[in-house]
Amino acid sequence: AQKVTQAQTEISVVEKEDVTLDCVYETRDTTYYLFWYKQPPSGELVFLIRRNSFDEQNEISGRYSWNFQKSTSSFNFTITASQVVDSAVYFCALSERVGTASKLTFGTGTRLQVTL
Amino acid sequence: GAVVSQHPSWVICKSGTSVKIECRSLDFQATTMFWYRQFPKQSLMLMATSNEGSKATYEQGVEKDKFLINHASLTLSTLTVTSAHPEDSSFYICSARPGFSYNEQFFGPGTRLTVL
Numbered sequence: 557a558q559k560v561t562q563a564q565t566e567i568s569v570v571e572k573e574d575v576t577l578d579c580v581y582e583t584r585d586t587t588y589y590l591f592w593y594k595q596p597p598s599g600e601l602v603f604l605i606r607r608n609s610f611d612e613q614n615e616i617s618g619r620y621s622w623n624f625q626k627s628t629s630s631f632n633f634t635i636t637a638s639q640v641v642d643s644a645v646y647f648c649a650l651s652e653r654v655g656t657a658s659k660l661t662f663g664t665g666t667r668l669q670v671t672l
Numbered sequence: 673g674a675v676v677s678q679h680p681s682w683v684i685c686k687s688g689t690s691v692k693i694e695c696r697s698l699d700f701q702a703t704t705m706f707w708y709r710q711f712p713k714q715s716l717m718l719m720a721t722s723n724e725g726s727k728a729t730y731e732q733g734v735e736k737d738k739f740l741i742n743h744a745s746l747t748l749s750t751l752t753v754t755s756a757h758p759e760d761s762s763f764y765i766c767s768a769r770p771g772f773s774y775n776e777q778f779f780g781p782g783t784r785l786t787v788l
Binding site for chain 2: 598601603608660662664665
């Protein structure tokens with residue numbers, strides 16, 4: 557069975573600090589997808605990134621960057637120069653084929669609090 | 673594009689009543705829709721997967737007679753919580769997977785159900 561672990565339950569940083577959110581996953585499949593979502597207080601999930609298992613290139617999007625390392629089964633997310641608007645719960649998720657369907661398994665989430 | 677709506681966004685009902693939540697894909701056809709439940713400060717847990725025109729597949733521990741899912745068309749799925757009780761109070765989120773993409777899911781904004 558697939559599993560996603562986000563060991564950090566809550567993180568508090570002061571604005572402009574960099575912060576890294578950890579994600580470790582377990583899967584038996586060789587083909588899978590990894591995702592990061594942001595859930596602000598409104599509750600609506602905001603898609604941040606999708607990465608397939610064959611693409612280990614790191615990605616940067618503005619203040620966001622992702623580090624995918626298959627060797628350690630990790631897909632970590634870094635926010636550079638954090639802002640108050642980054643305060644939210646962040647979920648890492650794994651999509652894996654189950655029979656003819658695919659299934660998304662979420663980690664437990666990391667609550668990020670950015671203060672002034 | 674790829675917008676998913678949910679209605680209602682929140683609902684309060686009395687114990688013992690049934691509540692129906694609609695999930696619509698507005699600009700694409702969704703071959704598969706998913707229903708998740710999220711309790712406060714917890715992760716999203718998949719409840720069931722529904723394919724248009726066929727019976728939903730429920731996750732272990734989810735009562736199919738209590739949570740009725742109908743995927744009547746390629747753009748609409750409904751979740752009916754029958755004989756709701758206070759322990760059913762939760763945030764219900766649907767997602768839709770378009771036919772052209774195996775691993776993408778587009779999430780609705782969620783429905784907050786409170787059972788008194």
